[in-house]
Amino acid sequence: MFRFTKQTEYAILSLQYIAKNSNRLVSVREISEELEIPFQFTSKILQQLIKSDIVESRQGVKGGYKLVKEAKDILITDIMEIFDPNSLQPNCIDIINGTICKRSGRCNLQKTVFKIKNEVEKVLKDYSIEKSMKD
Amino acid sequence: MFRFTKQTEYAILSLQYIAKNSNRLVSVREISEELEIPFQFTSKILQQLIKSDIVESRQGVKGGYKLVKEAKDILITDIMEIFDPNSLQPNCIDIINGTICKRSGRCNLQKTVFKIKNEVEKVLKDYSIEKSMKD
DNA sequence: ATAAAATACGATTAAAATAATCGCATATAT
DNA sequence: ATATATGCGATTATTTTAATCGTATTTTAT
Ligand code: SF4
Ligand code: SF4
16 A cells, blocks of 8 residues: 555654644643544654654653754654654565565566665655645 | 455456466466465455456366466456446545445535546556566 | 366455453642 | 543454365367
């Protein structure tokens, strides 16, 4: 499938929202309600974004999230890699399981598949959170 | 996920193999063994390719498959559309269920998503079965 | 005729990936 | 203290994808 997973898409939407309100901390509750994303799911996604140093949070009353990096420095591909590390890699390689396709080496499709990967990647690398907000 | 489904990939491999042996009918058994694709799965895939007028078959002893269209006229995207009709479409639209995303209309990502779709599609439309065999 | 070698195809099952929730812990402002 | 937040591992549910089953039909060769 050549589409974003929901996690990836929800992450992008959340980051857009946080970026738009960068003067304050934004709570999960607010993001969840504004964007109609399940609360716990939103929460889990943001926590993963902390681990990747894209956002940071403060707990407690008036807590919430804010960006660590500037919106222009967060690429769509960064988010894809966090939530779906295989997605930018062809089937020949399985990053998650550390396996390679048994046809590798005698496969007449592999070169094409990597060419396509490189060209598609080039397209995607051109989009940041900031750029997506200006579109 | 930005990768081919197995059905799509197996279909491409099978078509390459049939194209390479275009002087005769090729049996599912042979394709299945040569490419290490489960027999019944290969069979099912080829039957779907008949419905899309990409191959034709003859039953019985010495039966098998051959191409209807020339390898240069079969695009990778044609195959993707057969086995995964949503794959070239962003999440905003669900072709299979005929639904649209509830955020549509007030979504700050949609334009970007369609731009990316168009650019990626342009890349993919450049690849045919024939081209993939020459790579 | 009939046996063997093939495809045809709907139905079903299995496996994997993705989405979502639960429950409890911890931090903080008032 | 209390209410309002995040933190996080574990679990469950759902959906998608992969694969198989069983039976019918067609065709060739003997
Ligand atoms: S392109 Fe070839 S090697 Fe790569 S996954 Fe597909 S079959 Fe395997
Ligand atoms: S881009 Fe916006 S409208 Fe399209 S699927 Fe994502 S959230 Fe929905």
